[in-house]
Amino acid sequence: MTIQEMGKRAKDAARVLAAVSSGQKDRALLAIAAALRAKEADILQANAEDVQAGRQNGLTDALIDRLTLTPARIEGIATGMEQVAGLPDPVGKLDAGWTRPNGLRIFKTRVPLGVVGIIFESRPNVTVDAASLCLKAGNACILRGGKEAIRSNLAFARVMRGALKESGLPEDAIQVVEDTTRDSAAALMRLNGYLDVLIPRGGAGLIQSVVQNATVPVIETGVGNCHVFVDESANTEMAAQIIFNAKAQRPSVCNAAETLLVHKNIAVAFLPRAKALLDTKQVELRGDETVRAILGGDVQPAVEDDWATEFLDYILAVKVVDSLDEAIAHIARYGSGHSECIVTENYTNSEHFLREVDAAAVYVNASTRFTDGGEFGFGAEIGISTQKLHARGPMGLAELTTVKYQIYGSGQIR
Template identity: 55%
Template sequence: MLTVNEQARLAREAATELATATRAAKDNALRAMADALLSRTPEILEANAADVAAAREGGLTDAIIDRLTLTDGRVAGMADALRQMAALPDPVGEVVRGSTLPNGLELRQIRVPFGVVGIVYEGRPNVTVDAAGICLKSGNAALLRGSSSAAKSNAALTAVLRDAIAGAGLPADAVQLLDATTRDSVKELMRARGLVDVLIPRGGASLIKAVVEESTVPVIETGVGNCHVYVDAAADLDKALAVTLNSKTQRLSTCNTAESLLVHADVADAFLPRMLAAFADAGVTVHGDDRVRSYSDAVVPATDEDFGTEYLSADISAAVVDSLPAAVQHIRRYGSQHTEAIITESVGAAREFTARVDAAAVMVNASTRFTDGGEFGFGAEIGISTQKLHARGPMGLPELTSTKYVVTGEGHVRS
């Protein structure tokens, strides 16, 4: 098996070729990758079944197993995402801005690929396909380091993708899978400065923290999702019920799932009994403060830790707040700057909330589950950035590029 540095050098060679590949060549490769996923679905599912069985034997949580599991439908969805990506504009070569300077120099800032992108992720085989596709479309080579729990699934997927890429006339080393059986591969990837241009961690808080703090390679931080829904005093309570339930239960194991509910005291009597009953019907355990607990004996006492937890399970924290500023203060204390939502019919309240809340995405009368590259029309995303430099929010194709200036003169010299 090659070392990480050896794989990174192969990736750099592939990235050099990808940087000048035409849109047609890249799109043909993406469509070939999609076709290959569908034609080779049985071998992918066979490998995935082995991973899922091992995960169950190992006692992994239902949320982790849900993220790990592939089905015919999920593989078809990954293939559809690749086709949709092929239909998107190519960001490489796009002119971000340009002008002619007073001295006659022509100045253009254009998008260029990063080069080699490393992705470290946990338990989600679909990330293998999404990352490979979005990196290829944006002209980058991808070094993928998934978790040991998905090792067989990721190996099968990568083999399918590499064969399709090579068959389409592009270098197979544009997509490579690193060894997941040892932590040394992650450490080597984090230290491959000069060979790897940027590193993107996708996973839980401990993974992201380790990569951000220990990497010498520049990191784009994709954060955890302790997302809140705040039901304002001016909320339409039917709308609030539907949005809150969808935000929490549409899929439990995603970073844009709501993990905390805040309810204005003025509507608590009218709203919370209905909401708690709906949660009970959906099998959701509510961890509430004393005011929430007064509405139902089924509510579990909430600790300070509960309010800061990304559950990724059928659990949610809940509190009653006396004002919109109190809700914002709670979110600032416990939130992860991912996605926050307000349910209100007051334009003023919506404006105040969106202005005061510091998050990558702020929803007004809409589910937190919409914070997603596909839902935003970006195609498959590489992750949701919660940092403020370079990229923030769902990272689509443009966010997988840097820029360079092209300056054209006619023999200009500086005086």
């Protein structure tokens, strides 16, 4: 099937979804969650074939981790879908209403975007997360994953489409592109007339390719060059636990920390404690001269590119700074606008950091790993936007809708 034909089918399905009740959508979501559990063995078999092919093709351990499904991860995906079903439906929500002097009554209401396209790489859970949010918000979706996860993505699609059919909703509300060549990505980027918005999820190369080449509207999800700054007033034990979690809990995701900034007045006390924890996960440290003087020669010397790199691996750049303002300036220069953290016991410093750091999510005394739709209470996420128009941060149901003005009159003319 061509991308053009998929677009036509998605457009037809979107018209149906826009009119169905919240109850119908929720029942379909619960049916999909049940089907995922029932078909777990089939999904895991398809995923095992993807993982085997990935290893043969030389994927890194971090990318294999992003690709791999387990019974626990499938259960988490199904649970997330149930959580989405339990969330309030944004469609039909009244944002505002007012009456003009001429008697016109104007209502600003939430409606679906229509057809949402998503281009993503090696995380097959995106297939289900994206489909569940699109369905709840009344949108049809066309999902184009990478070749690394194609068997897993198609297995998920078969399960979800079957559950949709049994629920009385159009199967074509969820479609997965089987062609993983660049041609299919290029066609999706130019699917004007059918695609209402395109969302890329993946590395910097993919995102920039979509931004630069798409002729349809794009919501840019961002590379996660995230920082943790340890202020001079920080609780060192808390700070060590936060950077350990932010870096090592799952380094292959966009909300993992990539750079640790440490105030000079706490560096000697803090850095050895942090290194001891990070060593338990064999995290490679790349430090400036001050860091290497404190921690010793097994710390690799940092180069300029390290400050701007999203490693997505067990690698952490480390720098000692003279002040809070220097930390903020470093983040402004190298950060990607995703997630930034300060660890501090000083209220004034925390408020200064919150106010001055320009990012989608800014934390005080908490890991950057919480920048996630599920952790924010959205059930799942369609992506994490680092741009400022339409959506910013984890995009849940509300970000998958737009507005329609409904105006009631009694014969007014202008």
